[in-house]
Amino acid sequence: MSATELFAPPTENWVPLSPRYIPLRRLDALLGWGLMAVLAVVPSFIFLDRTIALVVLAVFLVLTGWRVIRQGAIVRAWGYAERETDLYIKSGIFMRRLTVVPYGRMQAVEVTAGPLERAFKVASVKLVTASAQSDARIPGLEPQAAAELRDRLTERGENQAAGL
Missing domain, CATH: 2.30.29.30 (Pleckstrin-homology domain (PH domain)/Phosphotyrosine-binding domain (PTB))
Structure with missing residues (x-):
C-alpha cells in the first residue's frame, strides 16, 4: 500500500x-509570522549590527512569504x-x-x-x-x-x- x-x-x-478558507489562512500566517518578524527584527536593530539586523529581516521576509504562499496547498490537502x-x-x-x-x-x-x-x-x-x-x-x-x-x-x- x-x-x-x-x-x-x-x-x-x-x-x-472551501476556497474561501485560503485567504483566511494566508492572513493568519501573515499576522503570525509578521508579529514574530517584528519581535525579532526590532531588537536586532537596537542591540546588533545593522547588517545582522538586515539579514534577520530578510530571513523573516522570505519565511513569511513562503508560509503565506504555502497556505493554498495546505488547505487543498484537507x-x-x-x-x-x-x-x-x-x-x-x-x-x-x-x-x-x-x-x-x-x-x-x-x-x-x-x-x-x-x-x-x-x-x-x-x-x-x-x-x-x-x-x-x-x-x-x-x-x-x-x-x-x-x-x-x-x-x-x-x-x-x-x-x-
Whole structure:
C-alpha cells in the first residue's frame, strides 16, 4: 500500500474545504509570522549590527512569504469523506494525517465560526467523541455545508448508537 493510499484511500469521494478558507489562512500566517518578524527584527536593530539586523529581516521576509504562499496547498490537502459507518478526515502535506471517526462514537457535533471566519464566510465542524484523543475538526467549510454536515453526522451518529 502506498503512502497516498494509506492517508487518502482513492475509493473515497473526498470533499475539499472551501476556497474561501485560503485567504483566511494566508492572513493568519501573515499576522503570525509578521508579529514574530517584528519581535525579532526590532531588537536586532537596537542591540546588533545593522547588517545582522538586515539579514534577520530578510530571513523573516522570505519565511513569511513562503508560509503565506504555502497556505493554498495546505488547505487543498484537507478533505473529508462520509462513509457508511465512519467519517474520514485527511490533512497535512509534510506530516500527513488520516483520522477515522466512527459515527457511533460521536457524542456531539459543533459548528463554530469566530469573527474572522464569519468575515471570510467559513465555519468549522468539530466532532466530540467518547475518546478525548480522537476529537476531530474540519475547518474552512461554507456555513451552509457545515450545517448540513452537522445534521447528517448527528443523524448517522444517532442511527449507529441505536444499533448498538
